[in-house]
Amino acid sequence: MAPTPRARWLMLGVLLIGLAAGFIYLHVLTRRAKLEAPQRGEEGARTQLRQAALQSLTGPTRNITLYFPSDDEGLLLAETRQIAWASDDTDRIHQVLLALIEGSYRGLRRPLPPSTELRAAFLAPDGTVYVDFSSSAVALFEPGIQSETLAVYSIVNSLAENIPVVKRVRVLIQGQEVETLNGHADLGGDFVPDPARNKRGA
Secondary structure (H helix, E strand, O other): OOOOHHHHHHHHHHHHHHHHHHHHHHHHHHHHHHHHHHHHHHHHHHHHHHHHHHHOOOOOEEEEEEEEEEOOOOEEEEEEEEEEOOOOHHHHHHHHHHHHHHOOOOOOOOOOOOOOOEEEEEEOOOOEEEEEEOOHHHHOOOOOHHHHHHHHHHHHHHHHHHOOOOOEEEEEEOOEEOOEOOOOOEOOOOEOOOHHHEOOOO
């Protein structure tokens, strides 16, 4: 039996509503992709620049040890990486910090967001390293006393492990001393290496 005119109009209305809903959904997805693409592209470009900086040196290749946070264990997990090692300690400091920002090759948690920029790093004669990060280091950081503390010691222990002249580290944000990383970990002073935070046998 053929559908009545009323039924045909009803089916047409349902079809038009479905098409309209699909168009709106597609529009939302397209807009979201346009908003997210620049951010992904920017982070990808920064990662490529860090990788280029780490591999552009002509020094001897050696293994370095990086420490990444493990929130489940409350410790730092070691990861060995092979890079062309610089001859100057300040350049080595830059290498270690850039490698930490680049992130783990084993899927361990980053100590800093990928958008973090290393603005400067200075090694004082007494062995104190002044590390200056961009504000994005805290803008996208996961807050919490444990996550912040592990992030700081990820930096401190990684530097001290690979560069023996490093005795302590002070963290700056946009060239300024700050009270906390993101509301919890106290950044008011220098941090000395703490091997007890490294997981044994990692």
